[in-house]
Amino acid sequence: MTAGEAGVGRGRPSRRPRSWRRSAGLAALVAVLAGCGAGVPSAQTPSGSAAGSGAGASITVFAAASLARPFEEIGAQVERTHPGSDVRFQFAGSADLVTQLREGAPGDVLATADEASMARAASAGLVEETAPFATNTLTIVVPTGNPAAITSFADLAHDGVATVVCAPQVPCGAATERVEALTGVRLSPVSEENRVDDVLGKITSGQADAGVVYVTDALRAGEAVARVDVPEADRAVNRYPIGVLAGAGGADASHRGPNRALATAFVDAVRGGPGRAALTRAGFGTP
Amino acid sequence: MTGSTAAPHLTRRPTTGRSRRPGPGLPTWVYVPAVLGIVVVVLPVVGMAARVGWADLPALLSSPAALDALRLSLLTSSASTLACIVLGVPLALVLARTRFPGQGLLRALVLLPLVLPPVVGGLALLATFGRTGLLGAHLEALGVRIAFSTVAVVLAQTFVALPFLVVGLEGALRTAGRDHEAVAATLGASPTHVLARVTLPLTLPGLVSGAVLAFARSLGEFGATLTFAGSLQGRTRTLPLEIYLAREADPDAALALALLLVVVALVVVGAVHGRSRS
Known part of the structure; x- marks a missing residue:
């Protein structure tokens, strides 16, 4: 919507149809439903060049x-x-x-x-x-400089340490729960994300002090994060x-x-x- | 009913446009796209309802996670609607009742959250109120941390919902005109008195309408919340976030929660809209 549409009442005030509000109500419902549908990936991502026609599989x-x-x-x-x-x-x-x-x-x-x-x-x-x-195994990632001075999995449970993990419903969160059970450390994270990428994002942006992600994710993030390895994670392999x-x-x-x-x-x-x-x-x- | 028909003898503007008397009928063909339009909106909801396992519904909806999400959604949506009213009513008044250079730009800026993808809104909030953000870094030094808190959820919802209230109320203010206000002022009423006793009562339906839309938008808020506030049961995981998470492990629970969200939205919008129009 543009500023011009917003000022719809300016030139012709009395004709502003009341049914606009009714339709706006429906639009709001659409917005609500759109919110529910977010996160569904869009079309397939083609990679490769062949057009699929012809003899090629x-x-x-x-x-x-x-x-x-x-x-x-x-x-x-x-x-x-x-x-x-x-x-x-x-x-x-x-x-x-x-x-x-x-x-x-x-x-x-x-x-x-x-x-x-x-x-x-x-x-x-x-x-x-x-x-x-x-x-794949889990590891701790911290923002460069390690502001909360994390050296072990137990450090994540300390007061004032903002830890972000995956929710138990997704694979990386289930693995995190297994590491908690193995170490006897009960975490109280500030957020349980749906995606390991969202955990990583909270660390690279410096929003949280520590995150629990896969080793492969930590490698992928490169210089943006530092890694603190968890010995017990070797027994909670995905x-x-x-x-x-x-x-x-x-x-x-x-x-x-x-x-x-x-x-x-x-x-x-x-x-x-x-x-x-x-x-x-x-x-x-x-x- | 509405302010403008409450005192029709006072207004110079024609009232035929909003009369309840039957006017000339619509061309018949209009009904075809109109019905298609409603089908586009309703059919997916029907499709969803058809998938819901009704027998398991009570159990799915009474889980602690679902109840926490519902409670948090109602709480935060109410708080953000209140914030929208406190900030949006003065903003709409300034836009509708004053003239100043750059007003068009200001109006465009107010509408910005409508065109921004919510994720972008979340990133913007993060860059501002996050721990390393523009204001967030200073707040952090004062010991105030907004990220990952319920306040962050309310902030995200207010950000996306404010335009709905401002646009709705500004339209009502322009429609209501200034005649009654002028009369009250000539009778010696102070600007505050005019605002409280004439302007706001006249535009109340517009305000209610805008507030309902703001509430509905807050209730459905997802992207900005997920990006800015995170997701934790009872603190930041609102109903849409709970649906998103439930999808991972239990699609049936996600559908049940989605149905709950639709029902809550319908009840709120229906109840308030219905009452303000009858």
Whole structure:
């Protein structure tokens, strides 16, 4: 809306229709509903160049957001070894991915950040065979300079330390709860975020004194944060499973074979040597 | 009912535009897009209601997390509506009843939160009131921390809701005209007296309308809150944030909470709007 529309009453005051207010009420409801819908990722993010038409096989990989960098690398490798093929990605939170697939989003491969999300996908009949391909552990991140002088997990529970963690409903939060149980330290965070990226953002912006994120996230943030490792976190490892989706290949019978073959090739690449190298560079462990 | 029809003999402006008498009928074709319009708004809500597991609804809605979120949403939305009234009424008066250079720019600035994506609003609030922000750094030195507090939620809601109240009330002020105010002033009433006894009563329906919209907008606030205030049960996790979180682990609970939010919004908007119009 512009200033001109706002001054709608200026030139013709008596004609300002009262029904405007009624319609504004409806608009407010739309706003309320829009608020509920926020956070649903928009269209698929195409990566790669082939247009999908012609003989080349084409797949969409649904993957946890933390896998973005190594998976883009592996996708490029697979496209090189399969000329004319096209590997696209949809990166989001693991629970979001499963929800999208359950609602009929077309995907060929699913890789989640935890086994619980994959189990939900399996119980919905979305995947058949899955295997763990990477692990991730938690670490503490602090703003550069470490203003609250954090040196251990127990320090996070001290009075006046503003700690941000993931909510227990999401994989990184569930892992944080396991570390709390292992260390016997009960945290009282100032915020429980839905996304590990939101935790990281609160640290890079200096809003909080410490955050609990994955090692891979801390590596990705680079110089913006400092890392304080948690020895106990090695016993609260998150396993990342991957599997070809039951509906892989798409509905078009003439493309299903090549597409399924490409999906299998991508999973093999992730679990094979080159994939392992890319995952290790990003900070992932071996299951 | 409304101020302008309460004393029609005093106004020079034609009242036919707002008469309740049936005028010439609408062209029939108008009803087709009108019905489509309402379908666009209502159908998704119907679709959502169809998905809700009604048998589990009481259990889903009476969980501590849901009750905390509902309580916090009602509390913060009421507080931000109050803040919108305290700040927005004088702002609307200044915009509608005075003339000064740069008024058009000021009006555009007031509307800014309407066009900003809420996340951007949250970032702006963070850069201002956050721990390292423009004001926040000084507040932090005084021992006042707004980030991650319920105050931050109210601040975010007030930021996004204020334009709704100002626009609604300014329109009502312009529609009401200045005739009654002029008469009261010639009879010796002071400016404050005129404001309290003539202007505000005349524009009360506009104020109520704007306040309802501000409340509804506050109730649905999501992006700015998540960015600026964080998410913690009972302190900053309002109903929309609880819905967003519930989606992760329990989509059925998210739908139930979404339905609750719709019902609360409908009840508030319906009750106040209905009353102010009857």
